[in-house]
Amino acid sequence: MELPPDGSPPIPGLKIYRGLSCESCRFITRNSRNLATHETRARHHRLQVNGRGGNGRATVMLQSLRKAPQARYWIANPAAVWADRSGDNSSSTAEEGDSSGDGNTDGDTILLQTVRACEKDLKEAEVERQRQVEAPGGVDTGSRWVQFMKWSAHLQQRDKTMLHQTGLSPASAAVEQRMWPRERREANQRLRELTESFRRELGRCMERLDRVPDETLEWLGSIDPTKPVSTPFGRKQQSDTMDRYSACWQRYLCYCVRIQPLGRDGAKTEHGIRFTEEQWNSLADIVQRLDTVADKKKKQGQQQVMKGSREGDGDEDEGSAEGREEGEEEEDPDKEALDEAVFDFCIKSIKQKLGRKQYHNPLLHFTAVLGIKEDGTWVPSHTHTRFLAGFLWCGRILMLEHFFEDDPYDSEDSTCDTSFTAIDRFQKGHRDWLATGSYTPFSAIIQWMTYGRGYRNQEGGQARVLWDSDGTTLKYLGDKITVESFQRAAQAVVREAEGWLDKLMGGQWSQIRETIRLRDIADSLVFEGPGRSFATNRKNAWLKPGAEKLTRLVGATLWKIVDAGNGGSRVECRRWAIEEYLGWLRQFRSSMFPVAHVWGGQPGRGPEVSTLKHCDTEQLPKNVFVFDGQVVLITDRDKSKGLNGKQGRKVARFLPEGPSLMMVAYIAWLLPFEKVLHRLSGIRGPSEAISPWLWKSAAKGLWDTSKLSKQLALVTGAQIGVQLTVSSYRHVAIEMGRRIKGLIVQQVELEAAVADSDDEAADPLTGEAHRQPKVEYVWDIQATHGSRIARNHYAVNLQFPSQLQPEMLSNFREISRLWHQFLARTDGDFGDRKRRAHYDDSMPVVHRAAKRQQLTIDREVCIIVFITLLFYM
Structure with a gap:
């Protein structure tokens, strides 16, 4: 019907x-x-x-x-x-x-x-x-960033959603298996083959970084055609950063392949993208070779299915055939041809001279497509500059291989003449294609990044927090967080970690903690050598660091003595008990992770906590020290210390007594005992290469910021009702910290806004000199040098790390102490509220004047202390 x-x-x-x-x-x-x-x-x-x-x-x-x-x-x-x-x-x-x-x-x-x-x-x-x-x-032109980038003029009257979806990366293999119909799944397989091809080419080109002189790499990293940079261009410190940069080019290739069936004119009409004749022919070559690779892989998959369904004789022949297929796949000529086509298209996308119409280049057009978010709004400058940085970084590597591909510099039969011919070719190519003022895609991206960074610094951050009128409830992006619940959450993380530690200690942690005399622990704040920490210091032998203490406490539950059969005895592991104990240790480590972040003081960035080391490595000093009866965490506060070639400035965060005792027990007893358990039971543990780091596991290796965010979200969601990650917790904690000292902090911030310039004499983008107050001490002037030179170069205290002298350490300790007092409260208050902005009308005028004078004196003293703190930084 x-x-x-x-x-x-x-x-x-x-x-x-x-x-x-x-x-x-x-x-x-x-x-x-x-x-x-x-x-x-x-x-x-x-x-x-x-x-x-x-x-x-x-x-x-x-x-x-x-x-x-x-x-x-x-x-x-x-x-x-x-x-x-x-x-x-x-x-x-x-x-x-x-x-x-x-x-x-x-x-x-x-x-x-x-x-x-x-x-x-x-x-x-x-x-x-x-x-x-x-x-x-x-x-859409309300933003100065969008106006400068001219996105509206270039993409006007085009579908934002269609542009965004066309520029997405292909789905993963797991998602691909659930795709239907079959045509969508096969199209996604083709795009994944394309992204793998680019990754192979980028890896091949990165090998060239090790085969050219450092001076060439200094020129490669420079945007100035007349002088190189001081630091050679190279790989990023984090592999995740290189993967993220590579993903930008992979999305560009997928975007071009998706629109290729529309034809050159159709792509221009629907998407606004333009290709030169060479670029379009190179793109067609990619599609043709991609179809060949995809069809070949499809046939191989069908053959494997047919072979898997056969039973009986010929297993050995099948195994040898599969071995041959795997060997052939390593040197697949079709994939090599695809890689060459991808490399050629990328180079042609970069080598194009542009005038006023910059978006006539397909690569620059795709940067405009990346400016569209999933909901149709425009991407802010601080996010879009990351895409631009990815195109620059990968583009430099591709162009370096392009200039040197016909002349391997480190070849044995390479003569000096041919080698320097390639270097001269690189120098000319750098001026023509990779430097500012070259009228190329690189020149345009450099210009956009320079403006984007300056615009990002001027636009300020997004407003996120707001206090209710009662002064005890903070709204973060609309979610209400009371001071009492915040304090309760901070105390809950300590109780949870202490509960797991008590189980690891066989229920005797309350007695054992009394035996740890923090003020008697000897430690050095300078680099001592690989594996050195307070646990290896001979003066701390009374602490009995190592695995023996826990062996006496819980050894009977983890091992048993059995007859060896030869009249003797041997130790046998209770595997289920050891697995349970290691699970408790993982839980304690997961609980202790946010304790170090929350109770150290004003929160830092996630990597500052996730990269803590309890002992020195071959090249880097440890971050965990015992100083004057407290555990102190000393980290670098510079995000870009590895990029600007400078030594990172230090910041110290002190833990209160309870977390300090737990940290000492973790380093002195639990970590050595964990190694013994893994060795005797045969259960795989964390790699020895990451042994100096505190936060790790066998499954994941070193923990990162995402792990810390997950743990923070669990405890804050249960105690506060709002799941705070590392980023959101930082906003809330900083605002809470500002209320602890009330009006004095507000006065100090006025000075900080003028004085804090991160030790930069001039803006790195504009070259404009920073204006900052200059404070000199008489005793430094008498010694014929300024106070900054005196603190950094003269009479530097040997006991303390670089740029963290006793006065600075004392200031950090006082800040941590105030933070500990705030978190330990249970009344939802900030503590001392004697100083207020308003005056009681009933107070006599003389008393009010005296109070104003005292308040002025207190402010001046606090400002002097704060300027001194900034001066040492």
Whole structure:
């Protein structure tokens, strides 16, 4: 039986149901769970029909001739009734309206349904308007960043959602297996082959970094065509950064391959991208070779399926055949041809001279596409400059190989003449293609990055926090956080870690902690050598560091003595007990991780905590020390210390007594005992290469900021009701810290805004000199040098690390002490509130004047202390 078409008027007498419809296909249901299952299986939750927005589903009115479970629905449109009746005679409509009250009720219902349908159409029209890029002069040009980048002018009247989705990376292999239909899965496989090809080429080109002179790398990293930089260009310190940079180029290649079927003119019309003749031919070559690789891999997969279904003889022959196939895959000529085509297209995307119309280059056009977020808004400058940095970094590596590919510098049969011919070719190519003022894509990206960084510094951060009128509740992005709940969460992380430590100590932690005399622990704040820490100091022998202490406490539960069979005895592991104990140790480590972050003082960045080392390595000093009865964590506060070639400035954070005792027990007893357990039981533990680091596991290796965010979110979600990550916790904790000292901190911030310039004499982008107050001490002037030179170069205390002298360490300790007092409170208060901004009207004028004078003196003393602190920094 044929059902009425969708959108037809409702049939009188049949019940109208409220239902849901998939916007990607004709799937209608009354159950939201059924629709969710359909979206997952059909992968329609990430698709949207062209010309429509929303979340992929729509609310509709349904009718059916039968009841469930034999129901077959169609979409009924009540507004169609009004449209049909609008063509009737107006007099008859009026007569029907005057005939009875029921008629008026039906008319009102139809009128309301018509208004609702009209509002829905208006909403869809608004969504459609927002999907398209506004022309210059519209609402999208309110940002100076968007105006400077000229995104609106270049992408006007084009679909934002379509551009964003076309520029996405291919789905992972796991997601690919769930794709349907088969054509989508095969298209995603082709794109994954393309990204793997670029990764192979980038890895091949990175080998060139080790085969050219350092002076060449200094020129490679320079944007100035007349002078090199002081630090040679090279690999990034973190592999994640290189992967993120590589992903920018991979997305560019996928974008170009996706639009290639449109043709050169079609791509220009729909996307606004332009290719030169050479670039388009090179892109067609990529597509052709990509099809060859994809078809070959598809055939190999079918053959493997057929071989897997066979049983019986010939297993050895199959194994040898598979071995040959694997060997052939390593030197697959089709993949090598694809790699060459990808490399050639990337080079041609860079080597293009541009004038005023910079977006006539396909690479620069794609940077504009990356400026569109998933919701259709524009990407801010601080995010978009990361994409630009990725294109620059990978582009430099590709161009270096392009200049030297015909002349391997370190070849044995290479003569000096041919080698320097390649170097001269690189020097000329650097001036023509990679430097500022060369009128190339590189020159444009350098210009955008320079403006983006300056704009980012001027625009300031997003407003996130707001205090309620009662002064005890802080709103972070709309979520309410009371001071009492914040303090309760800080205390909860310590209790949780102490509970796990008590289990690890066999329930005797309360007695053992009394034996740890923190003030008697000897430690040095300078580099001593690999493996050295307070646990290896001979003066701390009374602490009995090592595995023996825990062996006496819990050894009987983890091992048992059995007969060796030769009249002797041997130790046998209780594997299940050891696995349980190691699980407790992982839980303690996970709980102690946020303790060090929360209780150290004002919070730093995630890497400052995740990279803590309890002992010296071959090249780096440790970060955990015992100083004057407290555990102190000393870290670098410079994010870019490895990039600017300078030694990182230090910041110290002190732990209170409880966490200090737990940290000493963890380093002195638990870490050595963990190694013994893994060795005797044969259970795989963390690698020996990461032994000096505190936060680690066998499964993940070194822990990172994401792990710390997860642990913070767990405890803050339970205690506060708001899941705070490392970033959000930092905002909240800094605002809480500002309230501890009240008006004095506000006065100090005025000085800090002028004085703190991160020790930079001039802005690295504009070259403008920083204006900062200069404070000199008489005794330094008498010694014929300034105070800054005196603190950094003369009479530097041997006991303390670089740029962290006794006065500075004392200031950091005082800040940590104030923070400890605040977190230890249970009344939701900030502590001393004697100094206030307002005055009691009942106070005599003389007393108020005396109080103002005392407050002024206190402010001046605090400002002097703060300027001194900044001076030592």
